[in-house]
Amino acid sequence: MPELPDLEVIKDVLVRRLVGRRIAEVVVLRPLVVRVLDPDATPESFLVGRTVTEVARCAKFLRFALDDGGWMAINAMLAGRLRYTPAAQRARVRDYVRLRFDDGATLSYHDAKGMGKVYLTRDLDAVPAYRDTVPDALSSDLTAEAFVERLRPFRGEIKGILTRGEAVGGIGNAYGDEILFEAGIYPFRKRSTLSREEQLRLYDAMRAVLVWAIEVLRERVGDRIDVEVRDFLRVHNKAGHPCPRCGRPISEITVAKRATSFCRSCQPGSLIRN
Numbered sequence: 131m132p133e134l135p136d137l138e139v140i141k142d143v144l145v146r147r148l149v150g151r152r153i154a155e156v157v158v159l160r161p162l163v164v165r166v167l168d169p170d171a172t173p174e175s176f177l178v179g180r181t182v183t184e185v186a187r188c189a190k191f192l193r194f195a196l197d198d199g200g201w202m203a204i205n206a207m208l209a210g211r212l213r214y215t216p217a218a219q220r221a222r223v224r225d226y227v228r229l230r231f232d233d234g235a236t237l238s239y240h241d242a243k244g245m246g247k248v249y250l251t252r253d254l255d256a257v258p259a260y261r262d263t264v265p266d267a268l269s270s271d272l273t274a275e276a277f278v279e280r281l282r283p284f285r286g287e288i289k290g291i292l293t294r295g296e297a298v299g300g301i302g303n304a305y306g307d308e309i310l311f312e313a314g315i316y317p318f319r320k321r322s323t324l325s326r327e328e329q330l331r332l333y334d335a336m337r338a339v340l341v342w343a344i345e346v347l348r349e350r351v352g353d354r355i356d357v358e359v360r361d362f363l364r365v366h367n368k369a370g371h372p373c374p375r376c377g378r379p380i381s382e383i384t385v386a387k388r389a390t391s392f393c394r395s396c397q398p399g400s401l402i403r404n
């Protein structure tokens with residue numbers, strides 16, 4: 131699932147490659163994910179001939195502004211991927227939409243689960259869940275104090291709170307593991323048992339990990355925005371590998387099909403469920 135650092139870097143690539151480019155052709159291969167919110171438009175009439183004037187990230191959405199005031203807003207959900215190539219692309223299974231630009235570059239939307247959405251609209255407020263009231267984990271409005279305040283109503287396991295997107299936006303399973311490792315907090319600790327100092331430490335860890343990951347991904351991703359780079363992470367998916375802090379093996383616990391990786395010695399705690 132694309133998380134905040136992935137989307138941030140994808141956005142950077144698309145700003146560099148697509149802003150100022152005119153859409154020459156649109157091919158809808160599988161209409162399931164495409165939602166045209168303008169009743170008089172088709173994907174072709176909405177997009178072809180338009181120039182992209184801006185690409186931005188808004189929480190989980192990537193938003194493309196068009197020169198006639200229209201918008202394309204993409205929410206990749208669990209398995210959506212954008213693929214950019216400087217030339218034509220051969221269609222792949224599970225490609226849903228393909229845009230060709232005036233310079234021959236191609237952007238396609240691929241989705242193994244078909245759960246994502248590509249909205250075409252003149253009014254972003256009409257896009258479901260676009261105006262999320264949850265602040266982004268890197269939002270400048272989200273101060274340490276505001277973060278502690280956001281956590282307050284949630285009393286359950288801290289990893290679930292970080293990744294469910296109700297307290298802060300943009301963190302999924304991978305970065306949830308990394309942030310808790312950085313903070314030295316056991317992922318299954320109840321939020322209600324975390325001291326104020328621990329919650330402030332968690333905030334610092336969240337900001338530090340996300341900023342660090344964006345820097346690494348900027349170096350690593352290049353134009354290959356369809357490939358999720360996660361191998362540089364320190365604990366996520368690293369079960370059995372030595373902890374980079376203490377050298378003991380990283381543990382993994384799977385609950386409801388979701389694996390959590392952590393270090394038992396750097397993130398002490400015990401699994402108490404009730």
Ligand SMILES: [Zn+2]
Nearest residue numbers: 373376393396
């Ligand atoms: Zn350790």
